[in-house]
Amino acid sequence: MLRRTIETREPPAATVAGMAAPAWRVIVFVLGIVVLATIPFVLKSFFLFQITLALIYAIAILGLNLLTGFNGQFSLGHSAFYAIGAYTAAIMMDGFDISYIWTLPAAAIVCFVFGFLFGLPALRLENIYLALATFALAIAIPQVLKSSLVEHWTGGVQGISIIKPDAPFGLPLNSDQWLYVYTVLVAMVMYVCAHNLVKSRTGRALIAIRDHPIAASAMGINVSLYKSLTFGVSALYTGVAGALGALAISFVAPDSFTFQLAVALFVGLVVGGVASISGTLFGGLFVLFVPNIAEHFSKGLAGAVYGVILLLVIYLMPTGAAGLVRLIVTRLVQQGRDSGR
Amino acid sequence: MSKLLEARALCAFYGATQVLFGLDLSIEEGGITTLLGANGAGKTTTLRALCGMVRTTGDIRFDGKTISGRATEDIVRLGIAHVPQGRGTFSRQTVEENLEIGAMTRSGRAAIAADIERVYGYFPRLRERRRQQAGTLSGGEQQMLAVGRAMMLRPRLMLLDEPSFGLAPLIVEELFGILRTLNLTEKVSMLVVEQNAALALDVADEAYLIETGELVSCGPAQQLRDDENIRRAYLGY
Amino acid sequence: MELFLHQVLAGLATGGIYACMALAVVMIYQAIDHLNFAQGEMAMFSTFIAWQLIQWGLPYWLAFGATIVISFAAGVAIERVVLKPLHNAPVLSHVVAFIALLAILNSGAGFIWDYTIKSFPTPFGNGPLFAEGLMSRHDGGMIAVTLLMLAFLYLFFRHTRIGLAMRAAAANPESARLAGIRVGWMTALGWGMAAAIGSVAGMLIAPVVFLEPNMMLSILLYGFAGAVVGGLTSPGGAVLGGFLVGIVENLAGTYIPVVGREMKLSIALFIIVAVLCVKPSGLFGRPIVTRV
Numbered sequence: 001m002l003r004r005t006i007e008t009r010e011p012p013a014a015t016v017a018g019m020a021a022p023a024w025r026v027i028v029f030v031l032g033i034v035v036l037a038t039i040p041f042v043l044k045s046f047f048l049f050q051i052t053l054a055l056i057y058a059i060a061i062l063g064l065n066l067l068t069g070f071n072g073q074f075s076l077g078h079s080a081f082y083a084i085g086a087y088t089a090a091i092m093m094d095g096f097d098i099s100y101i102w103t104l105p106a107a108a109i110v111c112f113v114f115g116f117l118f119g120l121p122a123l124r125l126e127n128i129y130l131a132l133a134t135f136a137l138a139i140a141i142p143q144v145l146k147s148s149l150v151e152h153w154t155g156g157v158q159g160i161s162i163i164k165p166d167a168p169f170g171l172p173l174n175s176d177q178w179l180y181v182y183t184v185l186v187a188m189v190m191y192v193c194a195h196n197l198v199k200s201r202t203g204r205a206l207i208a209i210r211d212h213p214i215a216a217s218a219m220g221i222n223v224s225l226y227k228s229l230t231f232g233v234s235a236l237y238t239g240v241a242g243a244l245g246a247l248a249i250s251f252v253a254p255d256s257f258t259f260q261l262a263v264a265l266f267v268g269l270v271v272g273g274v275a276s277i278s279g280t281l282f283g284g285l286f287v288l289f290v291p292n293i294a295e296h297f298s299k300g301l302a303g304a305v306y307g308v309i310l311l312l313v314i315y316l317m318p319t320g321a322a323g324l325v326r327l328i329v330t331r332l333v334q335q336g337r338d339s340g341r
Numbered sequence: 342m343s344k345l346l347e348a349r350a351l352c353a354f355y356g357a358t359q360v361l362f363g364l365d366l367s368i369e370e371g372g373i374t375t376l377l378g379a380n381g382a383g384k385t386t387t388l389r390a391l392c393g394m395v396r397t398t399g400d401i402r403f404d405g406k407t408i409s410g411r412a413t414e415d416i417v418r419l420g421i422a423h424v425p426q427g428r429g430t431f432s433r434q435t436v437e438e439n440l441e442i443g444a445m446t447r448s449g450r451a452a453i454a455a456d457i458e459r460v461y462g463y464f465p466r467l468r469e470r471r472r473q474q475a476g477t478l479s480g481g482e483q484q485m486l487a488v489g490r491a492m493m494l495r496p497r498l499m500l501l502d503e504p505s506f507g508l509a510p511l512i513v514e515e516l517f518g519i520l521r522t523l524n525l526t527e528k529v530s531m532l533v534v535e536q537n538a539a540l541a542l543d544v545a546d547e548a549y550l551i552e553t554g555e556l557v558s559c560g561p562a563q564q565l566r567d568d569e570n571i572r573r574a575y576l577g578y
Numbered sequence: 579m580e581l582f583l584h585q586v587l588a589g590l591a592t593g594g595i596y597a598c599m600a601l602a603v604v605m606i607y608q609a610i611d612h613l614n615f616a617q618g619e620m621a622m623f624s625t626f627i628a629w630q631l632i633q634w635g636l637p638y639w640l641a642f643g644a645t646i647v648i649s650f651a652a653g654v655a656i657e658r659v660v661l662k663p664l665h666n667a668p669v670l671s672h673v674v675a676f677i678a679l680l681a682i683l684n685s686g687a688g689f690i691w692d693y694t695i696k697s698f699p700t701p702f703g704n705g706p707l708f709a710e711g712l713m714s715r716h717d718g719g720m721i722a723v724t725l726l727m728l729a730f731l732y733l734f735f736r737h738t739r740i741g742l743a744m745r746a747a748a749a750n751p752e753s754a755r756l757a758g759i760r761v762g763w764m765t766a767l768g769w770g771m772a773a774a775i776g777s778v779a780g781m782l783i784a785p786v787v788f789l790e791p792n793m794m795l796s797i798l799l800y801g802f803a804g805a806v807v808g809g810l811t812s813p814g815g816a817v818l819g820g821f822l823v824g825i826v827e828n829l830a831g832t833y834i835p836v837v838g839r840e841m842k843l844s845i846a847l848f849i850i851v852a853v854l855c856v857k858p859s860g861l862f863g864r865p866i867v868t869r870v
Binding site: 392394412413414417418422423425429430431432433434438441442443445446490494 | 743
């Protein structure tokens with residue numbers, strides 16, 4: 001009663017509406033560029049400012065994603081790195097009169113070092129314990145910034161005001177528009193770098209460490225070094241976002257960088273989709289706009305409305321926006337395959 | 342002998358992927374049946390399907406009662422014990438607590454205590470380690486603990502998923518000897534999934550052979566053992 | 579020396595609050611294998627309910643008991659209604675659900691009862707416990723109740739079958755199902771118990787810190803710290819951890835000159851993190867041994 005061997009067949013290439021994946025990617029990319037380019041001339045100043053801020057949050061969330069999403073290290077303290085980046089920029093511009101161009105690289109370096117140094121002792125801590133340690137960091141940073149020790153540089157409770165930069169080379173853009181363009185340029189560079197990192201051997205090592213650290217180490221990956229470096233890079237991204245944020249708001253103060261910011265970044269990460277680079281864009285938009293929408297609904301119950309929206313979003317998209325998109329695409333591809341049979 | 346477990350047109354799915362394609366199984370009361378096949382054939386999935394741990398279509402009946410579509414906890418309470426792949430040990434609890442957990446659906450403290458003693462009788466090594474954290478036990482000991490835990494349910498049918506996996510040959514011999522004893526004296530019917538075909542065919546009464554989710558052959562174990570073509574094609578010896 | 583003793587005792591007094599909260603934290607961790615960030619807000623909301631019952635004329639102990647029952651039921655309901663749909667979702671999504679719960683409870687309490695500070699009665703009387711100024715009777719009563727709850731929980735988890743079933747369900751849900759345990763209901767029971775314990779913690783803490791919607795956040799943090807220091811697998815360790823955190827915080831505030839009132843929290847936390855670096859599973863936690 002032996003059965004015949006199964007005939008093997010090459011599955012047809014995945015298509016949606018008759019077009020293959022690479023064609024779709026080009027379309028989305030071009031559309032994206034068109035939208036990005038027209039926004040600053042179409043939107044009112046305040047709305048443009050909000051979009052800029054959403055993009056900045058997206059970069060911050062991308063930093064968190066590299067650490068938590070791709071490397072499995074749970075952090076509830078990224079508001080600390082955001083704050084350090086912001087204050088680095090503010091102190092450079094206000095205290096030392098350095099041009100805003102240098103603040104980004106400086107914030108990057110400072111935050112990388114801080115992140116790496118924090119990552120070293122954090123190596124010994126697992127999940128919950130790491131969460132608590134990062135939580136402690138998030139709580140501590142505003143308090144440190146307020147303390148009398150460093151008041152001289154940080155401006156204490158009052159914080160520091162800085163001046164929003166003007167467009168260079170006499171371009172016909174106001175400062176809000178220029179900031180938008182600047183942010184978009186920085187974001188593009190950072191997103192491309194992140195994408196390349198994740199797709200590289202290093203990226204695969206990070207993911208291996210996330211999924212099975214013992215096996216990863218048995219394969220010769222230096223787990224400790226990678227984990228600390230990832231902390232550093234993650235802090236770098238969020239710190240650069242912080243510096244951009246300081247420029248956008250033109251003001252830094254300790255109470256802008258509380259634990260609530262860390263929570264917001266975390267929520268943005270999950271809602272966008274853990275371990276999804278493009279998901280962070282949705283996360284940034286969510287983090288910026290949904291609390292405002294909640295307040296619109298009801299001033300007194302703003303928090304409750306936000307909570308309910310958050311629950312609904314999580315029910316409908318347990319793997320985040322990116323997960324939902326993936327699901328839809330898979331369904332469409334499946335339908336395409338089935339109809340082609 | 343009556344049919345203890347019967348499955349008809351059993352299909353199983355992991356998400357959108359179908360892995361079992363219309364199996365027909367029937368287990369007699371009182372015997373040992375073995376389910377053989379290569380890696381990835383669907384043996385573990387079959388056991389999980391019988392316990393309601395994966396999405397299925399088709400009909401499964403235990404002792405005449407329909408169990409397809411019911412929750413795992415309810416199926417287990419009807420008298421089916423499943424010793425899963427990887428043992429399923431409660432690592433943070435002690436050996437004795439593991440056994441107590443196995444008896445969770447039963448009442449009667451004296452009866453449970455007596456059964457724990459009986460398990461220790463079959464597996465004296467477990468008695469030595471009764472207060473030890475179960476996660477520190479060796480593979481063989483954890484397998485014995487898993488079987489012991491299943492016994493505490495006083496099952497009519499025991500499903501075992503690759504009990505010989507990762508164990509030294511001597512331990513495997515010991516274990517299978519105990520399984521045979523359990524079958525005869527405790528009257529526990531068994532469905533044993535195994536990759537080690539020679540071992541399984543030695544102890545079983547009936548045998549099923551599965552390949553990529555479909556049944557290829559079934560019959561008395563002796564018949565499968567003696568069929569050279571099947572042995573060479575599917576069992577590698 | 580007298581100052582030292584004084585600060586230690588004062589630390590014990592505040593530590594009692596943290597120990598109580600730490601117990602609730604470990605309780606739910608044992609039941610669901612997660613840290614519940616909404617724990618503090620649940621306790622706060624329960625305390626408001628108790629306050630409302632007292633406002634409506636119920637005698638203290640009746641309101642106390644009713645609140646515990648209501649909180650238990652609410653905890654079970656939250657698990658079955660709010661969290662069940664996320665059953666198969668990744669862990670991080672659960673954390674977001676807790677955050678959502680936190681926001682809803684905090685905002686809801688503020689909306690219903692507003693943000694003015696209210697006082698909450700203590701059943702232990704208002705005088706000092708021993709000599710003047712060392713510890714109040716309420717502090718003593720709070721420590722006593724915390725230890726009582728601890729004893730109850732210890733007996734429950736170690737010596738009852740249902741306690742073992744709950745631990746099994748949390749530790750290995752799939753194997754627990756194969757033993758016939760209804761894992762979903764065990765988790766719900768865990769939530770109910772955690773909510774009940776949290777409500778007791780809230781009702782004991784409120785007389786000291788005064789009742790308002792934001793009262794629990796820093797206390798929850800101290801509770802987490804205490805639970806982690808003690809070791810998340812050990813309720814006794816959590817209570818001890820809570821007391822330790824109280825003492826350390828007070829001593830740090832007194833003896834380290836740099837530390838003003840604002841920094842007390844950070845110093846305490848960093849000392850805890852330091853403990854963790856030396857003993858990653860807490861002082862009394864059992865390191866989880868797994869075979870590769």
